[in-house]
Amino acid sequence: MNELLQQVINGISLGSIYALIALGYTMIYGILRFINFAHGDVFMVGAFVGYYFAPIISKFFGGSPFANGLLVMAAAMIICAVLGVTIEKFAYKPLRSRPKLTVLITAIGMSLFLEFGGQLVFGPDPKLFPALMPSSAIVNTENLVISTNSLIVIITAFVLMILLRTIVYRTKIGAAMRAVSYNHYAASLMGININTVISFVFALGSSLAGAAAVLYSSVYPSINPLMGIFPGLKAFIAAVLGGIGNLYGAAIGGLIIGLVETFVTGYISSTYRDAISFSILILILLIKPSGIMGKFEAEKV
Amino acid sequence: MRHLTTILLFPIILILGLGILSCGQKTPENEISIGEYSSLTGTTATFGQSTHRGILMAVNEINNAGGVLGKKIKLQTEDDQSKPEEAAMAVTKLISRDGVKAIIGEAASSRSLAAAPICQANHIPMISNASTNPEVTQKGDYIFRVCFIDPFQGEILAKFIYNSLKLKRVAILKDVKNDYSIGLAKFFEESFKKLGGEVVDSRAFSEGDTDFKAQLTALKAANPEAILVPGYYTEAALIVKEGRELNMNMPFVGGDGWDSEKLIEVGGAAMNNTYFCTHYSAYDPNPIVQNFVMQYKKTYKVAPDALAALGYDAAMLLFDAIKRAGSTDGDKIRQALATTKDFPGVTGSITIDPERNARKPIVVLEIADGKMKFKETIQP
Numbered sequence: 001m002n003e004l005l006q007q008v009i010n011g012i013s014l015g016s017i018y019a020l021i022a023l024g025y026t027m028i029y030g031i032l033r034f035i036n037f038a039h040g041d042v043f044m045v046g047a048f049v050g051y052y053f054a055p056i057i058s059k060f061f062g063g064s065p066f067a068n069g070l071l072v073m074a075a076a077m078i079i080c081a082v083l084g085v086t087i088e089k090f091a092y093k094p095l096r097s098r099p100k101l102t103v104l105i106t107a108i109g110m111s112l113f114l115e116f117g118g119q120l121v122f123g124p125d126p127k128l129f130p131a132l133m134p135s136s137a138i139v140n141t142e143n144l145v146i147s148t149n150s151l152i153v154i155i156t157a158f159v160l161m162i163l164l165r166t167i168v169y170r171t172k173i174g175a176a177m178r179a180v181s182y183n184h185y186a187a188s189l190m191g192i193n194i195n196t197v198i199s200f201v202f203a204l205g206s207s208l209a210g211a212a213a214v215l216y217s218s219v220y221p222s223i224n225p226l227m228g229i230f231p232g233l234k235a236f237i238a239a240v241l242g243g244i245g246n247l248y249g250a251a252i253g254g255l256i257i258g259l260v261e262t263f264v265t266g267y268i269s270s271t272y273r274d275a276i277s278f279s280i281l282i283l284i285l286l287i288k289p290s291g292i293m294g295k296f297e298a299e300k301v
Numbered sequence: 302m303r304h305l306t307t308i309l310l311f312p313i314i315l316i317l318g319l320g321i322l323s324c325g326q327k328t329p330e331n332e333i334s335i336g337e338y339s340s341l342t343g344t345t346a347t348f349g350q351s352t353h354r355g356i357l358m359a360v361n362e363i364n365n366a367g368g369v370l371g372k373k374i375k376l377q378t379e380d381d382q383s384k385p386e387e388a389a390m391a392v393t394k395l396i397s398r399d400g401v402k403a404i405i406g407e408a409a410s411s412r413s414l415a416a417a418p419i420c421q422a423n424h425i426p427m428i429s430n431a432s433t434n435p436e437v438t439q440k441g442d443y444i445f446r447v448c449f450i451d452p453f454q455g456e457i458l459a460k461f462i463y464n465s466l467k468l469k470r471v472a473i474l475k476d477v478k479n480d481y482s483i484g485l486a487k488f489f490e491e492s493f494k495k496l497g498g499e500v501v502d503s504r505a506f507s508e509g510d511t512d513f514k515a516q517l518t519a520l521k522a523a524n525p526e527a528i529l530v531p532g533y534y535t536e537a538a539l540i541v542k543e544g545r546e547l548n549m550n551m552p553f554v555g556g557d558g559w560d561s562e563k564l565i566e567v568g569g570a571a572m573n574n575t576y577f578c579t580h581y582s583a584y585d586p587n588p589i590v591q592n593f594v595m596q597y598k599k600t601y602k603v604a605p606d607a608l609a610a611l612g613y614d615a616a617m618l619l620f621d622a623i624k625r626a627g628s629t630d631g632d633k634i635r636q637a638l639a640t641t642k643d644f645p646g647v648t649g650s651i652t653i654d655p656e657r658n659a660r661k662p663i664v665v666l667e668i669a670d671g672k673m674k675f676k677e678t679i680q681p
Contacts, residue, residue: 003518003519003521003522006518006547007515007518007519010512010514010515010518011515014512123342124342124343124346124382125342125343125344125346126344126346126535128563128566128567131569135546137546137548140548142548143521143522145546145547145548147546149546219512220511220512220539221539221542221567222511222535222539222567224344227511261515262514262515263515265515265516265519266515266516266518266519267519269504269505270477270504270505270506270507270510270515270516271477271505271507
């Protein structure tokens with residue numbers, strides 16, 4: 001029983017990181033109707049920002065480990081946001097009137113550019129992510145351990161998701177985002193600056209990837225320039241599973257994928273983990289392409 | 302019509318270009334070209350870096366002493382990025398473009414297995430410095446190694462856990478994408494069961510994984526007294542670290558894949574109460590070892606790990622064989638290598654057996670107080 005509970009905690013902690021990355025995919029899809037395949041690599045850059053900033057921040061600010069951790073996360077979020085907006089401005093914006101396929105291929109190119117550019121800049125060998133805060137066990141029985149690390153991951157992820165919800169549903173820019181996601185043309189007729197909204201969405205999505213990267217790396221502290229590929233793909237599956245374009249869907253999809261992967265690894269075999277994740281993607285595309293939370297949309301002919 | 306010409310011309314130009322390139326550089330008369338393919342970057346970068354330093358030190362030493370057969374040794378190095386497919390490309394390039402007479406490499410069995418058939422087909426002797434999977438030298442009679450093999454390593458680990466640590470219930474967490482890890486796990490299990498021990502559970506991961514909590518939670522439920530992780534240092538350190546977070550305080554045990562300073566750098570205090578067997582210890586009082594350690598520290602400012610010592614031994618063994626062969630002909634070098642007996646290496650006295658494997662002693666190290674410590678030496 002405790003083993004099951006432990007696996008549930010492992011799964012939720014992994015899943016909440018997937019959920020954060022999936023939110024970026026889903027928001028960008030919601031606005032622009034295309035999959036930003038470079039999103040996983042923005043996540044990777046976030047991890048390296050944390051790697052380079054953590055020693056500087058602890059040297060110059062020297063606050064409590066918790067405050068330092070938050071500052072490192074803020075740095076990763078800001079730099080990822082800037083990177084996301086830059087990518088959109090230079091790679092995607094010039095292609096906005098072109099077919100969606102062109103932008104999709106550009107996104108794959110962008111992804112490869114970041115991966116291998118990262119190998120050039122950061123070096124291809126795995127690096128050790130510094131421990132941001134000492135991990136101690138909160139619940140510590142013979143068979144069940146809940147560490148501060150996994151709790152911090154889960155809590156931070158949920159706080160960020162609630163924050164995102166507030167932005168999308170309670171602010172003016174959030175209303176603009178929703179308007180643009182319904183109809184670009186109508187929204188621009190209502191006086192909404194589409195470019196600002198799109199930049200904002202990229203900044204928001206990329207900063208969540210940056211936060212996820214710092215959380216992920218502090219739990220699994222080995223980072224390298226290709227580390228974004230698999231979490232990126234898993235988060236993409238999560239976004240599709242939840243219903244791409246739907247924020248709640250991304251969060252739920254992330255948790256489901258995290259739990260499924262943990263259970264497959266724990267009770268079947270890690271060999272099948274990726275196979276089962278991708279089978280879920282295929283199944284959901286076959287059975288309910290709009291995802292768990294998605295609504296059926298009829299194509300207008 | 303013009304299109305057709307372009308379509309036809311393009312491949313012709315390409316083939317011609319490649320042909321010109323593949324003629325390659327000719328090695329000058331007074332030099333012997335030796336190839337090395339190593340993981341200078343990638344997941345096992347420290348293996349390649351250390352190996353390369355060891356080989357380079359041997360090359361400098363022999364060249365300062367006048368070279369081999371009156372000629373200088375010229376080392377050609379290729380990086381395989383810790384990937385088997387790159388290893389195959391690297392040896393192809395070394396043989397066809399650089400015209401090397403013999404090849405040293407690789408540390409990892411999966412990479413050696415990818416490169417060995419190419420060396421065999423071209424009749425170029427290959428000496429693996431640290432690939433312990435038995436299949437490597439079975440690829441052909443031109444493939445040798447200077448290290449012990451996994452059946453021996455597995456047997457020693459089984460004996461060590463059963464006799465020295467006196468533990469009887471072991472769980473295994475192995476890398477299913479890695480020939481070395483699968484082989485070592487299998488040989489350990491066979492020996493351990495023969496001794497009367499029990500393997501209570503066995504789980505898998507894949508190279509490059511960072512999350513092992515699900516497997517570790519499952520293993521923990523089987524109540525093992527020790528955990529065998531036959532993998533490489535990057536994953537091993539993360540596994541032990543995550544295991545300690547899950548309150549798994551039993552000893553973790555590994556093979557020579559753990560031998561890297563990065564193990565303690567990544568794992569930190571979690572690595573205490575772990576053991577691994579390897580090829581040599583820098584604390585061995587043997588004068589050959591101490592002389593090597595001193596020279597290495599003088600050149601590179603760090604202590605040599607087992608990979609550096611094996612790289613050095615592989616190169617020295619090769620030079621010795623070329624000397625005895627009196628020629629750089631592939632077949633003659635191969636015959637000389639096959640008859641190596643009691644070669645005084647840094648990693649122990651090396652005798653090449655009829656299967657082209659090295660018979661030599663093994664060392665067990667313990668990690669305590671954040672340091673690697675010499676535990677015991679076990680003879681074959």
